Amino acid sequence: MAYETISFSTNNGISTLMLNRPQVMNALNSKMREEITQALNSVDEKTRCVVMTGAGAAFCSGQDLTDVAAAEDVEGILRREYEPMLQAVINCRAPVIAAVNGAAAGAGANLALTADVVIAVESAYFAQAFTKIGLIPDAGGTWILPRLVGNARAMGMMLFAEKIPAAQAEEWGMIWQSVPEAGFVEAVQERARQLAGGPTSAYLSVRRAIRESGASDFAKQLDLEAELQGQAGRSADFREGVTAFLEKRAPKFSGK
Known part of the structure; x- marks a missing residue:
């Protein structure tokens, strides 16, 4: 299947889903949410592990704020588009690794944290940026984050909307591993091969x-x-x- 906003390919049991709007830091628009959902729901027994990552310098900067439809119907977009996308990650027929290659902000951070394992390059960061524009965290963030880091840290992240570097995210238990840039791709691939060869x-x-x-x-x-x-x-x-x-x-x- 041809996609417009992502790329999706499978090799040796590993499927790679790449968010592919680098010109806007892979911001999520309606088409991208639809295509992420379709790709993950298409995973069959040939796939033993999925790696989700971003093209360019960012993993995902969150909601595309130029998306007028989303701005006019925030609740409806969450129910119709975000919920199916996040459920597709949770219910994927293979383990999902989020390979966070750069900034993961807003809904982009929570999309990454929905994965089974999160491996981030040291230069990446995670930000619950919602209050900066007068919103509350969504995309599952208020459920996921307290369970990962506890209420105090989750509350601070969400109220102050500050960037949490990858190394700090690892220290907090928010992610599995922070990896230097020089070894990032190979570290992700090694973990993906390990899962693809496992039970x-x-x-x-x-x-x-x-x-x-x-x-x-x-x-x-x-x-x-x-x-x-x-x-x-x-x-x-x-x-x-x-x-x-x-x-x-x-x-x-x-x-x-």
């Missing part, structure tokens, strides 16, 4: 267990763990993992 169904169950834990008590979470572990225990990947361990070799997971 995909187990990874997705880990994602589900973690995300549901916030609304569960201990007993309910134990029950969910048993259910998901039962599924994993019946998988071809579990059989291969045990066989490889006993044969003292590296496993060759199929993702099934």
Whole structure:
């Protein structure tokens, strides 16, 4: 499928989704939100990992403020366009790495933080810039950020709208890793290859267990763990993992 605002390709089980409006720091307009949603919803069993990144110097600067339709119907745009896009990230059939290659601001920051793993170049930053234009954080930010960094830091980020450098974001536990520019691309690709060669169904169950834990008590979470572990225990990947361990070799997971 041909896209106008993103590029999307798959190679050796790794799909790369690149936000491709570098002239506006990959600001999100209606077409881009639609195409991100379409691309992620198109992921099938051939994809074992998705890498989401930005073209040029930024990851994503957030909402395109020249988008008149969005300015006139903020609530409607969130419901019709942002929610399906973010759900497409959450429900993707493969683990998603956000490779934050530069500025991630506003909805762009929260799009990145929705991914399963966030790896950022050291020169990148994250900003909840909404209050600078009289809005509140959206795109899932008020749900995601407190769970990552706690209420105090989330509140400070959202009220003061200050830039948080990638190294500080790593220190806070907001992201997985901050990487020097010289090794950034290879670091992302190495992690993507690792996930693409791993037990995909187990990874997705880990994602589900973690995300549901916030609304569960201990007993309910134990029950969910048993259910998901039962599924994993019946998988071809579990059989291969045990066989490889006993044969003292590296496993060759199929993702099934």
